[in-house]
Amino acid sequence: xxxxxxRLASPPHVYxxxxxxxxxxxxxxxxxxxxxxxxxLAFAPPDYQQGDAFRIVYVHAPAAWMSLxxxxxxxxxxxxxxxxxxxxxxxxxxxxxxxxxxxxxxALFTGSLWGRPxxxxxxxxxxRLTSELILLFLYVGVMSLRTAFEDSSRGDRAAALLAIVxxxxxxxxxxxxxxxxxxxxxATVARxxxxxxxxxxxxxxxxxxxxxxxxxxxxxxxxxxxxxxxxEGQSRWVREALNx
Amino acid sequence: MSxxxxxxxxxxxxxxxRFVWPCFAFAFAVLVWNLWAARRYHAQARRRVQRALAMxxxxx
Numbered sequence: 001x002x003x004x005x006x007r008l009a010s011p012p013h014v015y016x017x018x019x020x021x022x023x024x025x026x027x028x029x030x031x032x033x034x035x036x037x038x039x040x041l042a043f044a045p046p047d048y049q050q051g052d053a054f055r056i057v058y059v060h061a062p063a064a065w066m067s068l069x070x071x072x073x074x075x076x077x078x079x080x081x082x083x084x085x086x087x088x089x090x091x092x093x094x095x096x097x098x099x100x101x102x103x104x105x106x107a108l109f110t111g112s113l114w115g116r117p118x119x120x121x122x123x124x125x126x127x128r129l130t131s132e133l134i135l136l137f138l139y140v141g142v143m144s145l146r147t148a149f150e151d152s153s154r155g156d157r158a159a160a161l162l163a164i165v166x167x168x169x170x171x172x173x174x175x176x177x178x179x180x181x182x183x184x185x186x187a188t189v190a191r192x193x194x195x196x197x198x199x200x201x202x203x204x205x206x207x208x209x210x211x212x213x214x215x216x217x218x219x220x221x222x223x224x225x226x227x228x229x230x231x232e233g234q235s236r237w238v239r240e241a242l243n244x
Numbered sequence: 245m246s247x248x249x250x251x252x253x254x255x256x257x258x259x260x261x262r263f264v265w266p267c268f269a270f271a272f273a274v275l276v277w278n279l280w281a282a283r284r285y286h287a288q289a290r291r292r293v294q295r296a297l298a299m300x301x302x303x304x
Contacts, residue, residue: 033275041268042254046258051259052257052258053258053260053263055257056264056267059267060267063271063274098281102277102278103274105274106271106274109270110267110271113266113267114267116263117260219278219279219282222285223281223285225286225289226289226290230292233289233292233293234296238293239297242294243294243297
């Protein structure tokens with residue numbers, strides 16, 4: 001089983017697999033996001049309290065979910081790289097960081113624009129907002145730490161450690177609206193019971209979430225190819241692949 | 245409601261246009277940047293390796 005695992009995680013295999021998978025993620029992503037944007041903006045009914053401002057949820061919530069998902073992916077792959085010394089795992093971790101950081105920035109920006117009409121302010125030091133801002137700093141820290149060492153394997157290890165330590169922030173972000181008094185609304189979709197949204201509002205949101213997930217998959221594959229090339233530049237398989 | 249008024253109402257977003265449209269515009273920019281940056285990163289890595297290979301070939 002381990003032989004299979006290591007063969008699966010071998011750089012040439014991952015490089016080729018990422019190229020094959022990219023369109024399989026990108027095309028569904030574009031379709032789902034296109035449907036979500038059109039349905040969410042034009043056909044979903046306005047919210048009875050928030051009016052049309054609620055439509056911001058169609059980019060805000062998927063971006064916020066993805067900011068957490070990318071972070072967990074980055075930390076788990078960093079841990080795999082540390083424990084099993086799989087180089088590709090560190091490459092996945094490195095490739096996830098800028099994507100996750102961009103989703104976090106998007107979640108903060110759209111949340112801020114949502115907060116202005118709903119709360120009367122662009123920013124409040126609310127537990128959810130503050131912990132999400134800390135997540136952005138963690139992403140920046142992980143990316144900076146990775147490049148701070150001349151020896152890239154030391155940079156990988158240091159970045160993986162910081163990513164793993166920072167995982168503690170993920171449940172804090174998720175449960176901040178439960179644990180503390182927060183301006184931010186509670187969970188409306190990810191509830192154990194029935195979601196609080198009507199299906200005509202929920203479907204575009206689910207489509208956007210699916211689209212963002214697939215989009216992350218596509219961009220991760222594209223970045224991963226660059227990471228693998230960067231790390232394996234001296235290998236024979238790279239020479240053969242680029243100089244056929 | 246006439247077609248023009250319906251379109252105008254859509255763009256007005258119930259008076260929240262200045263909040264809703266920048267969110268979607270920024271989201272679009274973030275998605276496009278991600279694609280562009282990932283492509284560029286791969287292309288740069290590829291060029292760097294090819295340059296190194298060419299130099300190694302010249303030296304040999």
